[in-house]
Amino acid sequence: MKKTLLLLTLSVALLSCGTRKKAADPDTLPKDVALRPDTNSGMQYDREQLSLLRKEIEAMIALTPCTNTADWMFAPIGAKPCGGPSSYIAYPIARQNEILPLIQKFSSQQAAFNQKYKMMSDCALVPEPAGIRCEDGKAILIGNRSVASPDVPQ
Template sequence: MKNLFILALAALSLASCKSKKAVDTETLPKDISLKPENNLSQQDDREDLTRIIREIDALIATEPCTDSSEWKFAAIGAKPCGGPSSYIAYPLKLEDEILPRIEHFTAMQTAFNKKYNLMSDCAMVMPPNGIRCEDGKAILVSGNSEESAIQ
């Protein structure tokens, strides 16, 4: 009798949890950031960030890298957990023009991360050890011998 009572209570509990509405999983986004009400403004904001970084890259590309002592690097961007998202090399002669743009991009990415409640791996991005010129492009040289071309 006791087992029958527990079984009836369990069945009643499960029945009460059943959804009354049918959910069409085909129309639901797979990622919360793809919700329809966020999708357009987030896409617009992401395009603004892409446009700014392309402008920075285009400005840097106007100067060929022939002597690494004439180049510096700076942190750029912001990870959601804090710290820069990467580093970028730039020619010293364009420093006054480029640094404000880098700061603007970083501030916009920080705001973007907060606006959309983004998360990241929270791993620190370490600064490079130096810069080397190769085929007219600045190459950031890191301590773990990974290299990245800047264009």
């Protein structure tokens, strides 16, 4: 009986050594935390791209000095997470064919950014400016006084 048990144990041990278990795929093993990509860096990159596009728009606008408000218009720019523009920007009518597509591109990219990173905002509507004035060669948007303000009694 002892010999049978010893023979059985020895044969099981030898058979188990003979079976080869497939090595784990290194791609499915847990990654070291230090090697994991920083998800915030993607957000930072996207934010920088938006900033560069905004600066490009502003630089293009700055090429034309504001001397007559009749030569200028304003347009909504950007996108708030709740909808609507994030602000308004003045641009020279003479360059609208160059500037308006960039403004639309910026607005759609900001909307995509907001959706991708699940951004939140105050959902306040940005009032449309009442007009434009020229000051030191720059177009300045005139605020809309018809919008209720907590500081101004109605």
